[in-house]
Amino acid sequence: MAGFRYRAVIPATGRIATGTIEGVSRTAVMQALRRDGMMPIEAEECRTKPVERAGGRRASAAQRKGLAHALGELAVLLGAGLPLDRALFIIVEHVPGGVLKTAFSILRDRVKAGVPLSVAMTEARGFFPPMAAALAEAGEASGKLDVTLGRLAEALDRGEALRQTVGSALIYPCILLVVAVGVILVMLLVVVPQFEALLSDVGGRLPYATLILMDASRAIREWGLAGLAAVAGSGALLLRSLRRPGVRDAVDRKILRVPLLGKVIVNAETARLARTLGTLVEAGVPLPTALSIAHRALSNSHMAGVVATVAEGVKEGGGLSAPLASSGIFPPIALSFLRTGEETARLGLMLGRLADVLDRDVSTATQRMVTVMTPLITVILGLTVAGIIAAIFSAILGINDLAIQS
Numbered sequence: 220m221a222g223f224r225y226r227a228v229i230p231a232t233g234r235i236a237t238g239t240i241e242g243v244s245r246t247a248v249m250q251a252l253r254r255d256g257m258m259p260i261e262a263e264e265c266r267t268k269p270v271e272r273a274g275g276r277r278a279s280a281a282q283r284k285g286l287a288h289a290l291g292e293l294a295v296l297l298g299a300g301l302p303l304d305r306a307l308f309i310i311v312e313h314v315p316g317g318v319l320k321t322a323f324s325i326l327r328d329r330v331k332a333g334v335p336l337s338v339a340m341t342e343a344r345g346f347f348p349p350m351a352a353a354l355a356e357a358g359e360a361s362g363k364l365d366v367t368l369g370r371l372a373e374a375l376d377r378g379e380a381l382r383q384t385v386g387s388a389l390i391y392p393c394i395l396l397v398v399a400v401g402v403i404l405v406m407l408l409v410v411v412p413q414f415e416a417l418l419s420d421v422g423g424r425l426p427y428a429t430l431i432l433m434d435a436s437r438a439i440r441e442w443g444l445a446g447l448a449a450v451a452g453s454g455a456l457l458l459r460s461l462r463r464p465g466v467r468d469a470v471d472r473k474i475l476r477v478p479l480l481g482k483v484i485v486n487a488e489t490a491r492l493a494r495t496l497g498t499l500v501e502a503g504v505p506l507p508t509a510l511s512i513a514h515r516a517l518s519n520s521h522m523a524g525v526v527a528t529v530a531e532g533v534k535e536g537g538g539l540s541a542p543l544a545s546s547g548i549f550p551p552i553a554l555s556f557l558r559t560g561e562e563t564a565r566l567g568l569m570l571g572r573l574a575d576v577l578d579r580d581v582s583t584a585t586q587r588m589v590t591v592m593t594p595l596i597t598v599i600l601g602l603t604v605a606g607i608i609a610a611i612f613s614a615i616l617g618i619n620d621l622a623i624q625s
Contacts (some may be wrong), residue, residue, distance in 0.1 A: 223262045223263060225260075225262040226260040226262075227259045228258040229602060257493075265462070267505075287372050290368055290375065294369035297365035297368065298369075303364070307326060308327055322346045325622060337352045340355055348375065349513075350512050353504050354498065355371075357504050361503055377494060384582050388585045388586055398600075403607075407435060407436045407607075408440060411436040411611070414611050415433050428461075428609070429611065429614040432611070437455060440616075464520070466522045470544060471520045473520070475521065479584075479586075479588065482584070485522075485549070485582045488519050489522075489577055492513055494518065495516045496570050497570025500570065501567035510527075510529065511530045514526035521548075525546045539557055540558045552577075556573040556576075557570075
């Protein structure tokens with residue numbers, strides 16, 4: 220897939236649209252534009268080297284937060300009446316060094332060379348989110364670039380806030396789980412072997428629980444590293460297999476059916492879809508194009524595939540809420556908001572409100588899961604340690620009883 224810069228006429232308005240689209244060839248791109256209801260004028264392959272994140276990795280929390288902040292500042296500067304190139308020059312001076320400064324430096328240079336901001340953002344694929352170029356293009360067409368960039372910054376900031384809330388809530392249970400595993404390993408690798416020599420020298424029949432404990436300790440000591448290597452190898456193979464679309468879709472479909480966790484993932488992904496789609500629609504991006512962009516913001520490939528299929532139906536004149544309801548994935552509250560938005564012709568507004576409601580639901584559900592997980596891990600740790608100690612002392616008490624009887 221390569222990026223192509225295009226110019227096309229929108230028959231309904233007569234306006235000339237410009238932007239960048241991915242395709243396998245120029246002919247395929249022209250056909251895609253015609254399917255979107257546009258009359259293509261030209262399509263040229265982008266030769267500019269894209270801006271890649273460091274090491275090809277996903278953006279860090281600092282980069283995502285810095286991007287939202289920089290775009291918000293750019294919106295303020297444009298609203299104050301500064302030219303775009305001057306505003307970008309100021310942004311480059313203030314953003315921290317690294318990938319973020321490099322991306323905005325290239326953006327400034329391309330804009331100074333006469334390239335529209337939307338095209339420059341698309342050329343920097345791999346850094347700016349999919350909806351950034353679409354919102355910039357909508358702002359350029361309407362003459363309200365500052366407003367659309369402000370909406371983009373707000374959407375990115377809210378998405379990052381939800382991600383930080385969920386991540387922060389899960390930190391303590393993860394630390395507690397690591398401590399629990401560490402304590403159990405210390406008991407099996409250090410404490411139990413010290414008693415094993417004593418108990419094996421005594422002879423006699425040991426309690427069944429003690430034998431199980433000693434066998435477990437011996438197995439971990441002898442095969443622990445091999446087992447750890449096997450788990451790491453299996454994990455690497457799993458990650459490699461997840462790169463295949465069919466396997467990834469099947470796994471993501473199964474995850475959505477997991478009790479409690481599946482519902483949280485569905486709500487989080489639906490909130491992300493609603494936030495992205497609502498921002499695009501409010502900025503004036505046509506619904507078929509907005510859906511095609513919004514589905515790329517989803518991390519669950521199965522839900523993304525469903526939205527992509529719905530986007531194709533919308534291009535042919537179909538509705539939005541009915542096909543999403545037929546998929547059986549999206550929560551009922553989301554479908555109600557969508558129907559209301561379609562009936563009142565205020566889809567963008569209803570999508571924004573839906574995103575707010577689902578964000579709160581995800582945050583609440585995460586807090587409840589953490590509230591349950593924390594004491595559960597503590598109880599399991601306590602019972603495990605108590606079981607180990609009981610198995611050891613039952614054997615010792617049995618030895619004492621034999622000594623007294625003799």
